[in-house]
Amino acid sequence: MTSIAVCPGSFDPVTLGHLDIISRGASVFDKVIVAVLHNRNKQPMFTVEERVSLLCEATKDLENVEVDSFNGLLIDYVKEKKANAIIRGLRAVSDFEYEMQAASINKKLGPEIETFFMMTNNHYSYLSSSIVKEVAKYNADVSDIVPNVVAEALKKKFK
Numbered sequence: 572m573t574s575i576a577v578c579p580g581s582f583d584p585v586t587l588g589h590l591d592i593i594s595r596g597a598s599v600f601d602k603v604i605v606a607v608l609h610n611r612n613k614q615p616m617f618t619v620e621e622r623v624s625l626l627c628e629a630t631k632d633l634e635n636v637e638v639d640s641f642n643g644l645l646i647d648y649v650k651e652k653k654a655n656a657i658i659r660g661l662r663a664v665s666d667f668e669y670e671m672q673a674a675s676i677n678k679k680l681g682p683e684i685e686t687f688f689m690m691t692n693n694h695y696s697y698l699s700s701s702i703v704k705e706v707a708k709y710n711a712d713v714s715d716i717v718p719n720v721v722a723e724a725l726k727k728k729f730k
């Protein structure tokens with residue numbers, strides 16, 4: 572059986588913390604689909620198309636990684652893609668409560684699909700897209716926490 576995992580998120584924008592989770596996932600699963608959520612509750616800095624394009628560029632060397640976007644319920648998307656797993660990253664205890672709720676409801680809605688949590692790499696435990704946007708606003712150097720293509724895109728946004 573081919574193992575396919577969906578790695579969902581906002582990726583607004585993708586950071587090296589995300590890439591770490593994606594590449595580690597890609598070394599375990601046959602295929603990883605990075606899926607950008609059209610999230611109506613959040614006001615994003617980058618459009619879904621921009622986020623997909625930044626992710627495509629950032630993951631271009633990972634042969635078994637695909638980038639896509641989706642609307643609606645994650646579990647429906649996972650089933651549509653015939654995936655058998657969801658990958659999520661955990662940074663701190665603060666991530667845990669939400670992730671436990673999401674994994675529980677996903678288990679109820681799709682008992683055949685497993686959620687796998689990957690512990691953040693210590694280097695990136697503090698790293699989030701929000702922090703990146705906050706510091707990039709003040710022209711701080713973000714080149715060691717985001718892929719180059721994202722550092723360039725942030726420069727353009729704040730020019």
Ligand code: ADP
Nearest residue numbers: 579580581582588589592659660661691695698
């Ligand atoms: P969401 O809005 O769904 O949390 P994010 O884009 O913030 O989307 O994150 C997508 C996934 O990547 C989540 O599982 C999140 O926990 C994980 N993630 C984000 N940053 C890091 C990091 N620095 N280390 C490990 N996992 C991370």
